[in-house]
Amino acid sequence: QVQLVESGGGLVQAGESLRLSCAASGRTLGTADMGWFRQAPGKEREFVAAITSGGITYYADSVLGRFTNSRDKAKNTVYLQMNRLKPEDTAVYYCAAKMRGGRIRNEVGYDYWGQGTEVTVSS
16 A cells, blocks of 8 residues: 655735645555646646656646655655746645556546645635
8 A cells, every 4th residue: 555645735815936846655656657647626636747657747837837746765855946926826735656557647547546635826
């Protein structure tokens, strides 16, 4: 079993930055693809970013150039650096681990999920 715990969320003003962390326990995730998703109030959960076991990164168009996804395999942790935050980035952010292949932008293929961390961006 894998436990994922997100941290780093909070309340910031537009233009500011946050760094989310997702720490894994219970199993080494060195071979897993790791994704970040978010769910805003009243909306469906959507893909934000992902990083493969080999370090290839993917981003949603809405965050490309502002968010950076990274991982530290030694710490079994992934990070999402979020810069130039906008009010529309307000959401609960979830990290997830995908142990097998499949479409990295599709939440259906992910095996383990964290509990989420809330990000609020005020205008």
